[in-house]
Amino acid sequence: MVVGGGDSALQEGIFLTKFASQVSIVHRRDQLRGSPILQERAKKNPKIRFIWDTVIDKIQGNSKVESVLLRNVKTQETRTMPADGVFVFIGHAPNSGIVKGLVEMDEEGYVISGGGYRTSVPGIFAAGEIRKGSVHQLVAAAGEGCGAALALQAYLENQE
Numbered sequence: 001m002v003v004g005g006g007d008s009a010l011q012e013g014i015f016l017t018k019f020a021s022q023v024s025i026v027h028r029r030d031q032l033r034g035s036p037i038l039q040e041r042a043k044k045n046p047k048i049r050f051i052w053d054t055v056i057d058k059i060q061g062n063s064k065v066e067s068v069l070l071r072n073v074k075t076q077e078t079r080t081m082p083a084d085g086v087f088v089f090i091g092h093a094p095n096s097g098i099v100k101g102l103v104e105m106d107e108e109g110y111v112i113s114g115g116g117y118r119t120s121v122p123g124i125f126a127a128g129e130i131r132k133g134s135v136h137q138l139v140a141a142a143g144e145g146c147g148a149a150l151a152l153q154a155y156l157e158n159q160e
Contacts, residue, residue, distance in 0.1 A: 001068060001081075003056060004089035005029060008136050010038040012087050017047040024081070026051045028073055059086055096130040106132050117148040118155075125152050 002013045005027035016023045025042065030052045032039050042048050051070065057078065058069040065085050071078045094109045104112045104120035110132035117125040127148035128134055128141030 001026060001056075001083040001085065002087045002089060003027075005032040005034060006089065006092070007034040007038055008092055009089035010034040010042045011135065011137075012089055013042055013048050014038070014045060016087070017045055020084070021047065023048050024051055024083075025049070026054050026056060026070065028055050029053065056086065059083075092136070094130040099124065099126075099130075110134075116151040116154075117144065118151065123152075123155060125155075 001024045002009050002016065003026050005025075009025060009027075010032065013023050013025045025048060027050065032042075034042075043050075053074045054070050054072050056068045057071045059065055060067045060069060060080070065083055067080050068083045068086060069078055069080055094111070096105065096109050096111055099105075099111060099119075100109070102121055103124055103126070106112060109130075111119055111126035111130050112132050113119050113126045117127050117131070119126050125148040127144035129136060131144065134140060134144060
């Protein structure tokens with residue numbers, strides 16, 4: 001079971017279908033906030049089902065997750081649903097405060113970068129979780145960090 005309606009929740013839901021026979025995506029609204037491409041992929045995946053206008057009030061189980069108590073936010077109706085795991089992807093915010101006011105950012109605080117991880121300020125590069133368009137996966141962030149380091153090296157060599 002995945003909680004959330006943005007890109008991270010949709011990516012995780014799609015990823016989990018490789019291992020689970022069914023993935024439920026629980027979202028407190030009646031529409032997703034993720035990118036149209038991810039929405040389409042998730043909605044077309046026969047292993048994914050959406051539970052709209054709903055939140056998890058309680059995760060239940062003894063030594064592991066066994067079920068969740070769901071509550072519809074419009075009707076307040078509750079129900080218990082079996083679950084083997086719960087993955088929460090809500091409220092993700094980039095840790096970009098160090099460059100706030102220095103480089104161009106979007107309304108959510110992600111750093112906007114062009115090719116080669118360049119930001120709006122020469123000599124400042126962005127990679128990983130703070131970069132708009134990042135896939136928010138550890139492996140991708142490591143790869144972006146390497147790419148940004150190489151771009152920085154080339155930038156510094158051209159400064160001499």
